[in-house]
Every structure is written in structure tokens, then in C-alpha cells.
Amino acid sequence: MQKLPTFGLRGLPLLAQLAISCLTTAPLHALILYSGLNSENLSAPDSEREAIFDAVASVCNSSGSSRNGSAVRIRGKYMLTARHVSTNSHVTFDGSTFWARDTAFTPITFDDVDLKLFKLIEDPGITEIELHSSDAGDDVSSGFSGGRPPFNLISTEVTGTLVGWGRGSSENGSGFVEGDDQTWTWANTYSKRWGTNRIDSTPAISGLDDYDYSYTGLSIDLDSDAGTDEAGLAVHDSGSGIFVENDGIWRLAGIATLVTTDGSSTFGSSEQDSNFFVRISSYASEIEAAIPDLNTLSGWKTDHSLYNADADNDADTDGDGISQLLEYALGGDPNVNDTSILPHSTLVEENGNQYLELSLTRPTGLTGISYLPQTSSDLNNWPSDSSGIVDASPTPSDNGDGTETLIYRRSQAVTASDQAFIRIEVIEN
Template identity: 25%
Template sequence: MSIAVGCAVMVCAVAALLGWCAGASGVILHPAGEPNLAVWQDRPPTAVIGRWGSNASCVVVSPNCIVTTRHQGGSTATVVRVDGVAYGIDRIWNHPRADLRVVRLLGAAFNDFVDLYDAGGEIGRSVVIGGYGLIRGLELVTGGTVYGYSWQATGNTVLRMGTNRIDSIPAPASGDAYTSEILAADFDGLGSGFATQYECTVARHDSGGGWFIKRDGQWRLAGLSRSIEAHYAEGHEDDPNYILEQSWFRNRGQPELPDPDYLDAVRIGPYADWIRMALGSPMPGDLNEDLRVDFADAAILGLHWGRTDCAAPDFCGRADFEPDGDVDFDDLAWLAVHWLTPGLDP
């Protein structure tokens, strides 16, 4: 659990222990503000948002790669589903500090994918948020006034999308083994003067879903859903045994007062170059595809040194860089050119 802007914030890396990060179905919207995705056209294509296993979401950023958060777990055995099709995983690159990973999928050839938003100036920008998290359940009422909604425990098979506005770029969020640059928003009540047309927040299993900004006529990925404000049973504040799966936009005790929930996302801009390096992998010399050329790659080259039988598709573990069928000093030169290249370390 961490504290941000004066409120308790639930980060799924901790809440996974409580079952907060395991399943999906869609973002939380107000009943009077739900979009019809068949009619709403000014949004990213639905096919750019996928499902990470059974407990999170992801975003397509190239013909064969997705990005998602790390805190929900997973491995190369995780099944990723995009536009109804299941894919295995070929390679995962985990950022060494941030709650972020790039994943290359087996057999993928996507037509729909989004570029990265790295232009800055996110504060005040409208965003479209999408994911496969839990949907809205019953209204929560105090004294006849609705102050929020419970979450309905459903499966992770239905994509939902909504809108919000970025309010701030807080200090980097740390804890739960990750330190991430973040974007923050809140869940306003419709008609409050601050709400967007399809005002939404996120819920369990939306982690890794996209926050999209439209720039130069193109939708670009600005963030990945990361955390939300936590709520507790009355008399049990900050007790993880009494967490409520709910979203609020008014104060529970004084519902006449606005009290919008906080939500945030891993900010993509500061990590755009690192993501693009992963998307462009393998680079010459990077034999183990860890986005750097170092002694580990030299060791692989040494294992294949002197071979003259290199052929497609492997070309001696890619140690035959040219490729010309053998591993010799020409290949060593390729490794030397990229040796410890500045910028490879994220």
C-alpha cells in the first residue's frame, strides 16, 4: 500500500495477495455515461487492447509486440489474447526499475497497433482508457444519494472503454519492487463540471490497459493502468483484510460533497526509447536480446567461433551477423562496433 495525494492507493502488486489482480471485464463507468463502442468512433481501435492471461490487460504497439505492467506477474507460459485470438509468448523484456514490460508474441501479425506518446504536456489532456477489468455493480447509497459503485465479479472476456482527463504528473511512484513515472487522474461525478463525456475509472484486472492521447490525428499510448484508490469497511481504514471492491466519486459519509477516486498509470513517455529498443531487437551484437551488448554476448559468440555451417533461420545462434555462413573476425567486428553502446541501459 502506498500514499498519494492524501489518499490510500491500491497498487495491484500488493493487492494480488488479496485477489485484487486476477480476472477481467471492463472499466467502471457511470450508468448515464456508458458509450456504445459500435457507434463511438473517436477512440482507438478495440483490437489494440488485449488480455494478459486471466488477470490483466495489455496494449498492442507493433505487428507482433504488446506492452503491459509487471505487477500482475506472468511468464512466457502466459497466454495473451488479442481480438479474440490466443498467442503464445516468444520473449519478455522487463524494465529493470519501472512497472513495465515489452512482450513479443509468437505468430502475431497485427494490422492495428498504436505508437507511443512521448511529446510531454500530458496534464489537462483528455484520454481514452480501455481494459478488461471488472464492470460496475450495484449503486452505493447514503441518505438517498449515490456516492459510488461496487464492482461486479465477472470474467475477463469483455472490453470496455471510457474517458478521463490527466490531472497531474506526481513524483515517481515507488514500492512493490518498482519505481515508475506516472500519470494521475480522478473519477468525477457526471455533471460535476470536471467530468468527461464517458468519465471512467479502472478496477481489478484493468492493470496494463491503455491510456491513449490523440496527437496529429493518431491515437498514441500515453500510459498503462497501474493503481487506484483503496476503500475499506467503516472502522477498518487501511486494514487490507477489509478492502472493498468499490469506486467512489462522492464522500461516503457526506455524499453531498464531491470526493473523486484517484487512479494512475505508468507514464510511457520517459520509457519510450527503451520500449523502441525492445521493439527493434535484435540489434547487431545483442545475441541474448537483453538490450545491451556485453560479455554475455561475447560468450555466445565464443561458443560458435570458427563454425562454417551457419544457415537460416538460426545462423549459429545469430553469431553469424553478416550472415555469410561462418563465425569469424568479421562477426567479432560487428560485436565490437556495438560494444557497451551508450543508451542501451534503460
């Protein structure tokens, strides 16, 4: 069983318990369109919105036979969904490739907000989605009188694009007449679909029976005069996104949480359903702060799913002989055996003499560690500082790909000693 939070059209809160259908041979469809058609809006509406369409996933098991809701990938391995959505073992963005959730990563929640951040094992490699972080563009900030739904509408119209993996309509558009009020019952079919709707207000959501969340929200109404792409939420659209365009960029404005009617969606001119979202701009700074900083050692370890003993600086989970601390310092992946990241030495000639140099490439912006170049004429006696190195802090050369290269040179020519060695010691600050 899955609980889809709802509240009644006359303000009577209720929490509907909806059966999860795990297996179906019917075509997979999602969101409820005003037209009721299940064959529409199954791919991105245009190139400008391709990234936001691609970013929405179904929260599911490893085969997609069991679904819990939707989620939005915002950056790297990190995804947002509604807190009431049960996090299953995988997500899928296209229905065929399944990405495993990092079950050792405890989802991050935000006080009493129906919102949480969870993590995948691998980065799906799709375009990052910006969070809408200002009032302009996702709503207007006046005109809401509080109370219960339906909420007061606001004259300023801001249309967002919804993308979700919920149910389609049972009727599949049968009997539809454009301009008429229409009620569609939810079918047992799933896929990703987009639609549009106007953001009408920013209600404060709190004090609902069987729904222990409080937050600033966004609301939309299901209108019958807004075109056939007008869309509403259904079960398993919880955790999906509504996106708005601002300054030419489509950003995530809300995460879907609530509907006013269980089991159907009514589009109308005066009597219609409403849907609700967590307003992202109210929590954007908290969300950003919750995403691990990959330029810190602790954030890097979390991002690479290194926990407990695997997170020890001396651990070597991929067996390539490079410790976790060195993997971080050299921009490696601790879960991929790869010795190509190691520094390499060479002999360079200057004024007729040859010198030993060591070249090191690292990610830019790393914090929490220091690099100490050292040189010795044997492998047993190393100085505690960088004596014998021409420049212990050379100016890095930017490689233009997020990495930089540093070159350390031994000050003595190779002819001054029978043998010479140079190394870099990485120290956690």
C-alpha cells in the same frame, strides 16, 4: 490470488489481495463507467480510435478462463503491461482468439518502474501503436505539489481514452442519476471497454508500502461532471492503456498501475477516487531500445523465438534445408518451411552472347552480414573473392514492399566454358 496495488485516499498505502474468478457464465464487461452500465462502450468509439481499442488485450490462459490483467500491443510481437501483472500463457484481443506468449523470452523490465515488455510467439497483425514521447499532449508539467493523494489538479485539461479488460460494476447502473456522486462496487465480469478521463497531473510514485516501484506517473480523478463515458480502473485493468491524440494520431500515454480504493470506484465532485499510470513519455526511449531490432541477426533470432541450439547459424528449425543465417539474409521465416526465398538463376542475352545471372531478394536495411557472389566452372574450386563477377555490389532494385533485389552476372559468356556455376556466400560480419 492476485495482487492489485492500491493506495488509500488519505495516503495510507495498501496492497489489496483480490481473488481471481476463473469461470463465469455472466456477460463479460470491463472498466467502470460513471453511468455504471456494463452494456456500454464495448466496441471502438469511432474509426480514429479503432486501432487503440484493438491493441488492448487480456492477459490470460489458453481459453480465457483465468485472467491476470491487461496489456497493450505496441509493435510486432511485443506488448507492454504493468510489471506487477503476472504474465500468463496467452493473451486475447477479442475474447475468442488466443495468442501464445513466448515463455522463453524473459520479460524486459525498466529499473524500478512498474512496467515490462513481453513477447508473443506470433505477430497478431493489428495496427501498430506509437508511444507518446513528448511532454505536449499527455499532461502539463507544473502544478503538482507532491505529498499524498489526492494530488493537486492542474488547470490545463487533456482528456485521454482508456481501454481495459477489468471488471464492470455489480449494480449495472441501478440508481444512477447523472450529476450525482456515485460509488460502484466491482463485479465479477470481464470484457474490453473504453472510457474517457482527464489527465490531471504527473506525480512521482515512490515510497509506498508493499509496492516496490518508483516512476513518473499520470493521474486521473473519477469526476461526476464529465459525462457518462467518464471511466475508472478496476482489478485486471492493471496493464491497460490510456491514450491521447496529438497531431491527429492516437498514442499510448500511460500504462495502468494503481487505484486509491479496493473493490469500488467513487465518482464525485469533491470526494472521488484517483487512478494512476506509468507515464510512457518518460520511458519511451528505453522501451523502443528494448524491442529487438529485426535488422540485426541477434534481434531477428529473438523475434523468431530462436534460442540455444536453435539460434545457431547452421540450425534449420523448419527443415527446409535453409540455415538460420540464410533465412535471415533472404527474409525467410525460420519456423516456416519455404524454399521460394532461395535465389534463382537465369540466362540473359546481350550482344549475341548469353550470360549466367543470379537474382537474390532480401529485406532492406539488414545489418551484420555480407553477401559474397562467387563463380566457378566446376563445383569443387571456388575463389575466395568475387573474381569473374561483373559487379560484386550491384545497385539493388527497390520492390516497394520492404525488400530489394540484386542481380549478379558471370562475366564470361556461357560459350566460354563447358559448364559454369554461380552462388552467393553469406558471411556474418
